[in-house]
Amino acid sequence: MSEEPLKRTPLHEEHEKAGARLVPFAGYEMPVQYDGPKGGVKAEHEAVRNRAGLFDVSHMGEVVLRGPDAERAVQRLVTRDVSRLETGQAGYAAVCHxxxxxxxxxxxYRNPDDFLIVVNAANREKDVAHFREHTHDLDVEIVDESDDWALLALQGPEAAGILKNFTDADLSGLKYYRYVVGEVDGFxxxxxxxxxxxxxxxxxxxxPDDAAPLWRRLVDAGATPAGLGARDTLRLEAGMCLYGNELDAETTPLEAGIGFAVHLDKEQEFVGQEALRREEEEGLRKKLVGFKxxxxxxxxxxxxVAVDGEAAGTVTSGTQSPTLGEAIGLALVAPGVEDSFEVVIRERPVPARAVPLPFYKREKK
Amino acid sequence: MSVPGDLQYTRSHEWVRTEGDVATVGITDHAQDELGDVVFVELPEPGATLAAGDSFGAVESVKAVSDLYAPLGGEVVEVNSALEDSPEKINEDPYGEGWILKLQVSDQTDLLSAADYEKLLEEES
Incomplete structure (x- = not known):
């Protein structure tokens, strides 16, 4: 680990005022949960599921690719076919070795004139180096704008209702994985x-300078501050991957179950495409399963993870699901593992059952 | 954080209430607060013999796991099985209904007084 002092987001003072428990995360001092009657991982989790929660995710990295070859560069760097993205649309993708x-x-994100790639905080420097290494023959400028942006995530069934009081943007016309540029509370x-x-x-x-006043307005309007603890239980119930848990340099996106973000048929070659095509032909070396x-x-x-006492994989994430009231998890297991296996908890094998993902799906209105 | 004066404590944040040669053990108010919402408690079997310092179970919150260590040596004579269905009692009443087990003490060790434990908490904060 680096010895550098922890960085703070522009919302640091708001977190302290709200009684946040701050922990080191990806080089930043981040709130894991808040104190008080609406705080704690379970209460924050339930606020997001039933009302609206507000997360500071300013630690995430924003990298812009611009120039005549920007699209060629992005096509080469990510697994998704971004030629299919319209301006104003975002797409989830993997970056591979x-x-x-x-x-x-x-x-x-496809912008009118460039692309924005939002990366995990812990991977920011590694990603930028990887982007540069694989695009030096292209006419593209790669700019790490992470310190120029703060990022607030307003999440939950009441999110749209809260946000519409602060913006003229047409939220009802804004579909999932689309964005608009506008003003929120004048910012x-x-x-x-x-x-x-x-x-x-x-x-x-x-x-960055607008983040704190906007945070206060959204909290005053009813959004519950929520920390990384609830963010983790929420994403796990939703069956979403976390880099460092389900995904790493030893795991392909196909193995981690995000094949929907991998376009093996895309015309322009991307880094890792050949290896992934081969893996698809020959069969996955391991597979991600959800279990209870x-x-x-x-x-x-x-x-x-074990089957009849024999090693058969590893749990990548696990928690007590606040919504289901059951212990759930994700595991990378050998391809032959069927629906029943054991997870070894503190040297004690405990039966587990594979279940379809996600564990939780919201009701669409 | 509450640190009752009539109890003894460990550096790993357990409390001990001694009545005759039976010691009741739980985790402190500070420990439950650090963990957050407790969702699971792993208890030993009654009859198990523990040496002082043995790990005998775990308390888990949504976000973290904390191992439990025996403050004293002895035989487990009772466990608080109510925690299996209501682990949140550890948050709500750590020194009362949130007790974890009772030991028939056979091996005494030096424990911290309430004043010493409060000093430890100050040093750690």
Whole structure:
């Protein structure tokens, strides 16, 4: 780990005032949960599922690719065919090594004149180096704008109702994975209908100086501050991957179950395409499964998976689901593993059952 | 954080209430607060013999796992099985209904007084 002092987001003071428990995360001091009657992982999780929660995710990285070859560069760098993205649309994608292992999972936005790639905070420097390494023959400028943006995620069934009081943007016409540029409470904002919770919601890219006043307005309007703890339980219930857990350099996006973000048929070659095509032909070396623990205990990241006492994989994420009241998890297991297996919790094998993902799906209105 | 004066404590944030040669053990108010919402408690079997310092179970919140260590040596004579269905009692009443187990003490060790434990909490904060 680096010895550099932890960075703070523009919302640091708001977190302290709200009684946040701050922890080191990806080089930043980030709120894991808040104190008080509406705080705690469970209460914050339930606020997002039933009303609206507000997350500071300003630690996420924003990398812009511009220039005559910007589209060629993005096509080469990510697994999704971005020629199919319209201006104003975002797409989830993976970035791969030549061997197919995952460098990062990202969101690609097609802007009128350039592309924005939103990357995981912990991977930011590695990603930018990877982007440059694989595009030096192209006429593209790669700019790390991460420090120029704050990012607020307003998530939950009441998110749209809260946000519409602060903006003239047509939210009802804004479809999932689309964005508009406009103003929120008078502040310049990229309003993106995206999120990491399994709920309807918005991610608001704003200027760092505008983040704190906007945060206060949204909280006063009824959004509950929510920390990384709830963010993790929400994304896990929604069956979404977390880099470093489900995805890493040893795991391909196909193995991690995000094949929907991999366009193996895209005309322009992307880094890792050959390896992924080969893996698809020859069969996956491991596969991601969702499971419920059937005995007593909670499986956690790193716990072994076994079948009849034989090692058969590893739990990548696990928690007690606040919505379901059951212990759930994701695991990377050998291709032959069927619906029943054991998770080894503190050296004790506990029966688990594979279940379809996601664990939780919101009711569409 | 509440630190009752009539209890003894460990550096790993357990409390001990001694009555005769039976010691009741739980985790402190500070420990439950650090963990957050407790959702699962792994308890030993009654009859198990523990040496002082043995890990005998775990308390889990949504976000973290905390191992439990025996403050004293002895035989487990009772566990608080109500925690299996209501682990949140550890948050609500850590020194009362949130007790974890009772030991028939056979091996005494030095424990912290309430004043020493409060000092430890100050040093850690």
């Amino acid at each position: 030549e061997g197919g292992g995952t460098v990062d999972d990202v969101l690609v 310049y904002a990229v309003i993106s209908r995206t999120g990491y919770t399994g709920e309807d919601g918005f991610e608001l890219y704003v200027r 623990v059937e005995g007593r205990g909670i499986a956690r990241h790193g716990h072994p």
